[in-house]
Amino acid sequence: xxxxxxxxxxxxxxxxxxxxxxxxxxxxxxxxxxLIPDLDVLVSPFFSxxxxxxxxxxxxxxxxxxxxxxxxLGWLIHxxxxxxxxxSWREWTVLIFWAAFTHPVLDYFxxxxxxxLLPFHNYRVEFSTIAIVDVFYTLPFILVLLVIPFINxxxxxxxxxxxxxxxxxxxxxLGTVVNKQHVNNAFEKAFxxxxxxxxxYRTSPLPLSNFLWMGLAETDSGYHxxxxxxxxxxxxxxxxxxPRNKALLNEFSDYKDLNQLIHFxxxxxxxxxxxxxxxxxDLRFGKMGINENSEFVFKFYLKHKDxxxxxxxxxxxxxxxxxxxxxxxxxxxxxxPKRTVNIISY
Numbered sequence: 156x157x158x159x160x161x162x163x164x165x166x167x168x169x170x171x172x173x174x175x176x177x178x179x180x181x182x183x184x185x186x187x188x189x190l191i192p193d194l195d196v197l198v199s200p201f202f203s204x205x206x207x208x209x210x211x212x213x214x215x216x217x218x219x220x221x222x223x224x225x226x227x228l229g230w231l232i233h234x235x236x237x238x239x240x241x242x243s244w245r246e247w248t249v250l251i252f253w254a255a256f257t258h259p260v261l262d263y264f265x266x267x268x269x270x271x272l273l274p275f276h277n278y279r280v281e282f283s284t285i286a287i288v289d290v291f292y293t294l295p296f297i298l299v300l301l302v303i304p305f306i307n308x309x310x311x312x313x314x315x316x317x318x319x320x321x322x323x324x325x326x327x328x329l330g331t332v333v334n335k336q337h338v339n340n341a342f343e344k345a346f347x348x349x350x351x352x353x354x355x356y357r358t359s360p361l362p363l364s365n366f367l368w369m370g371l372a373e374t375d376s377g378y379h380x381x382x383x384x385x386x387x388x389x390x391x392x393x394x395x396x397x398p399r400n401k402a403l404l405n406e407f408s409d410y411k412d413l414n415q416l417i418h419f420x421x422x423x424x425x426x427x428x429x430x431x432x433x434x435x436x437d438l439r440f441g442k443m444g445i446n447e448n449s450e451f452v453f454k455f456y457l458k459h460k461d462x463x464x465x466x467x468x469x470x471x472x473x474x475x476x477x478x479x480x481x482x483x484x485x486x487x488x489x490x491x492p493k494r495t496v497n498i499i500s501y
Contacts, residue, residue, distance in 0.1 A: 165189015188254025386489030
């Protein structure tokens, strides 16, 4: 999830674990613990473009990481506050553990792929039930955390607010799992009715809510892509075809970095050329806009230099389409814009 969500999740965990004894300091240190796994972004630049993709949400997001970092940071916090607060090293350790542990667990439900089993296995967990940015999940945390710091740490209402908030957000997260099954059924019926043969398919929620989804049906030559909103009155009936164009990669087929990049995409990729050269796009993350000419979110340029393959992620400035937000919200609500809709994703 995004940094804001992970920060408020960690803060809320801190309040649940130690709020009655540490008050607002529990919220503060919970936020720190919730952010720690994402410090891998500070290390990623020291790796190649491809290796950096696996460093992010790598070991710091594994199930074992919280067990290692919690005692160390717990000791440091205890050392900072031991003269003014009668809270043990063990209690601070428990707070940091749960703040750091819930961070990757939430990320497992998103699309990027997270190294849950590292260092024992490099499989990346990706349930794809919730978008990286989902306001309906994040907003309850923000609203409650704006209020409870001003309430006495021992007040019952403070405890009720934080427990109630976790109940609501946990039910919402569970609802995304159920909703994904409904969306899968809708796309399966749509593929059948539109006579789209496929080897495999995937569905991913698009940003802001859990109500608009992208479906990808893979064939031997490319992918049929469509959108489905929970507010649509019928199953998906419009698809675009994106060719894989794998043959364009023939000259690079022996390079390890390219095979790693394809592995990162889990095989959902599109190859093409533009004014900047040959590129590979990760289709799981869709496009930057809602029309067919929008740029792909994850786009990597491939170039030969001195018999070496150079892979560089596109970071060029990208224009924002007119009425992009209003058209996108309309699509969430089941209203199809007059223009041909493609894909928005994160």
